Amino acid sequence: MENTHDVYRKFTLSKNSDYDIIQSSFGHFNVFKRDACSFLTPYSRRDYYKISLVMGMGELHYSNRWIKVDRPALLFSNPVVPYAWEMTSKDQTGWFCLFTEQFINQESKQSVLKDSPLFKVDGDPLYFLNDYQVNEISLIYEKMMHEMHSTYTYKYNVLRNYLHLIVHEAMKMQPSSNFERQGNASSKISHLFFELLERQFPIDSPSYQLKLKTANDYAYSLSIHVNHLNRVIKEATGKTTSEHIGNRITQEAKALLQYSNWNISEIAHSLGFEYQAYFTNFFKKNTGLSPKRFREIIFNQQV
Structure with a gap:
């Protein structure tokens, strides 16, 4: 199972990285540009949550499914479901943020992050985006990156709010019926x-x-x-x-x-x-x- 330490070994990070600062009582959160990462990932579980803005073609092996990704997409993954990514085009850009359960648990029990269908086992992990959605979500990631380097006392609350925005943008891409509980099924x-x-x-x-x-x-x-x-x-x-x-x-x-x-x-x-x-x-x-x-x-x- 891949953990956050494994992720950091894949990147060329300075010794003054924020990693040790954010790995605190608040849990862990960080955001990266995708051009800094490996584009062949092994099929396994991770011990963290991850939201990726994928720009570049590839194939996603998610649980027991292979999904062809041929246009910009938003990918949600969680510690329960194993997955792998294999690129099929050279140009791979975009963003991703990763965070631990402890980071989410700082919120109330009614948190949209914890309760979102996007992180449930039967949720849809992938959402294809149009140009407008790509621009909007890219802007959120840019704001995350800026906030990561700020000294604002409540920066973690701001970062959770940005996570909320991304989750809500994805939820708006699905018909409302997809979010109704099927209690009798x-x-x-x-x-x-x-x-x-x-x-x-x-x-x-x-x-x-x-x-x-x-x-x-x-x-x-x-x-x-x-x-x-x-x-x-x-x-x-x-x-x-x-x-x-x-x-x-x-x-x-x-x-x-x-x-x-x-x-x-x-x-x-x-x-x-x-x-x-x-x-x-x-x-x-x-x-x-x-x-x-x-x-x-x-x-x-x-x-």
Whole structure:
């Protein structure tokens, strides 16, 4: 999983970069011109949110889809859905900003950023732009860049307001019906839950920690009440939401114990357990074996 430190290694930044300043109690935010970045990115998750104004042709691999980008577009990505970008034209310009969940969480619970369909698992990640929209959104990015270097006390609030503007511009590009909750669409909710569950796996680095661990986490990402999610999943499968989450985490734990060289503490952390003892109890409850004993049995079978 790529993190913000990986992003900065891709750029030629001065030692006096603002990175350490913004990586603070406010969370992290920064804005760049796209001509400073690599135009072949690996298919993976990131630990940050990103909004890109893409000017240049290429192909976007987003979740299980390939999307051809042949004109200016606005791209939204989040830490849950893996994606990759491959350019098909030499000229690549535009802007992008990246920010962490902590940066968003400085706002109230009613924040349009956190609640926007643009950052939900079933949201549309790409919005093609006309010339007017390109100019308007480019201007917002230019203002972001200017604000980044200001000494204004409330600069982070200003930057969040600019994020709001971009999100609202994108929301205006969709029919209003796209933002209506489909509370009675049980089959769609069930499908989206399992899609979201699977998108968290496989875990490819011990530094990555599972983002969604409870039924409440999934309900929040799907913009529905947890009781409604539980009812839909129970009616569709006969199992509770928590059972499905626990079974999938157990499955991933077995794979990591068998195929990775991570120690048990690293595996516990990556699967979202605060303490190794919690993971050990969880794994033993679901398999009848401790993680250590499970790994020993697998190792002996392979010898």
